[in-house]
Each structure stands twice: as structure tokens, then as C-alpha cells.
Amino acid sequence: MATSRLQLEGDDSVHLHITHANLKSFSADVRFSPQMSVEAVKEKLWKKCGTSVNSMALELYDDSGSKVAVLSDNSRPLGFFSPFDGFRLHIIDLDPSSVTTGGWLEDTSLVEKYNISEEDYAKRTDSFRKFKEKGVSQIPAAAEAKTKENHMEDLCANIKVGDRCQVEPGEKRGMVKYVGRAESLGPGYWVGIQYDEPLGKHDGMVKGTRFFECPPLQGGMVRPDKVKVGDYPERDPFEEDEI
Numbered sequence: 001m002a003t004s005r006l007q008l009e010g011d012d013s014v015h016l017h018i019t020h021a022n023l024k025s026f027s028a029d030v031r032f033s034p035q036m037s038v039e040a041v042k043e044k045l046w047k048k049c050g051t052s053v054n055s056m057a058l059e060l061y062d063d064s065g066s067k068v069a070v071l072s073d074n075s076r077p078l079g080f081f082s083p084f085d086g087f088r089l090h091i092i093d094l095d096p097s098s099v100t101t102g103g104w105l106e107d108t109s110l111v112e113k114y115n116i117s118e119e120d121y122a123k124r125t126d127s128f129r130k131f132k133e134k135g136v137s138q139i140p141a142a143a144e145a146k147t148k149e150n151h152m153e154d155l156c157a158n159i160k161v162g163d164r165c166q167v168e169p170g171e172k173r174g175m176v177k178y179v180g181r182a183e184s185l186g187p188g189y190w191v192g193i194q195y196d197e198p199l200g201k202h203d204g205m206v207k208g209t210r211f212f213e214c215p216p217l218q219g220g221m222v223r224p225d226k227v228k229v230g231d232y233p234e235r236d237p238f239e240e241d242e243i
Helices: 038-049 117-121 128-133 141-145
Strands: 013-018 027-032 056-061 068-069 088-093 164-167 172-182 186-195 220-224 228-231
Touching: 013 038, 027 038, 038 088, 164 186, 164 220, 172 220
Parallel strands: 013 088
Antiparallel strands: 013 027, 056 068, 056 088, 164 172, 164 228, 172 186, 186 220
């Protein structure tokens, strides 16, 4: 079915699906004002994908997958290219040395791992081994024993997958992607969040366990008492600049 091109009354913004040539798992749905310049659009996208404004090329595709425009003039407004709701805005990173090139942001196997010899590790005074030998613990054993398997289960009663939410501290907004136990993180219940911005630590996989799917660095696992669900729409970073 073709995507609807009807706009809400009094709202002339356009809802576009964003993809990236180098980041295969990256995708986002973002609203733009047709009055925004192409340069302003790139500035907004830079905060989401990491490709700099000067190295970013944009292509516009309709809802059938056909290319309709190349946004080559930074001074022109977005509306000049006649985008409609459901069109796709494709990002191409022209910088061969960009952080998005070669899969570095998606494939951790490409990152060179640091190895330390047994002799050098034994000499370190700040290692976990030394920490255990001294018998020091930041969390008393008695407190750990009191953490039950159903810890904070009652707080999850009103938290459902798909809910919009706000996470404290920091008033970070996003969507609930997982609710349940996560034994690798500790006893009790946890909530998986896909943040609207890259404010997380992972893509939904934690300590080898896949809890949900989301773009890189937009995933987080938090305790239910840090989550408020309700009407928390995605923030537009340009709203605060409007008069």
C-alpha cells in the first residue's frame, strides 16, 4: 500500500525514513519542516548518525523506491525537492576516513583487542585480582543476598513493550523494547530502552545476550524505577531555537 501523503491540519512537517550507506543497521524516522535548509537537515542528521555536515550527501527516494532528487544545494529549502510523508532520505558519507566507514560502528570484531601478559597483569595494583585478594567489596554480601528474583516486578505492571518513556537521570526519551529478567545484569526485573538519540551503550545486546534490536549506541537496560511511561514524544532539537 502506498504511504499516505495526507498531512495533519495545521502541520506542514514531513515524516521521512532515514537510511545510511555505510551503516546497514541504522534507520530512523524523523520529522522535518519543509522550510528547513538542506544544510539544517544535514545538521540534524549529523547528531543521529555521526556523518559530518561537510561530508554528507543526501538522496531522496519516493515510497516506491525510485530516486527523485539529489539534495546538492545546501542553501535550498527541503520543500524545494517536494518530499512527502513516507519518502526515504538516504545518507552517503563522502569522507573515506569517517568513523562510519568500513563497519567500525557496527562490527566490533574489527576493533583491535588489547592483550596483557600474565607477568604485567600480576604487577598491576588496580586489577580485579588485587581487588579480590584484598577482600574489598563495594556492595556488601548481605545486601546482595537480599536482592530477590522478583525485585521491582511490581513496578513493571504498567510498563509495556512499545510504550513511549522518559528515563532518569537526564530525562532521556525513547521507547520500551524489553521488560523482564536479565540474569547477566543481576537479580530482579529490568527494562530495555531504545533511546531517540545515541545516548545508550549498545544495540540491545548485553554481555552476549540479545534482549532487543535497536541502532548502535541507542540501547540501554535500566531498573523500572528509573522509567516513566506516558506521552513523551521525540524531541526536535530545533524547537528550542524557534521564537
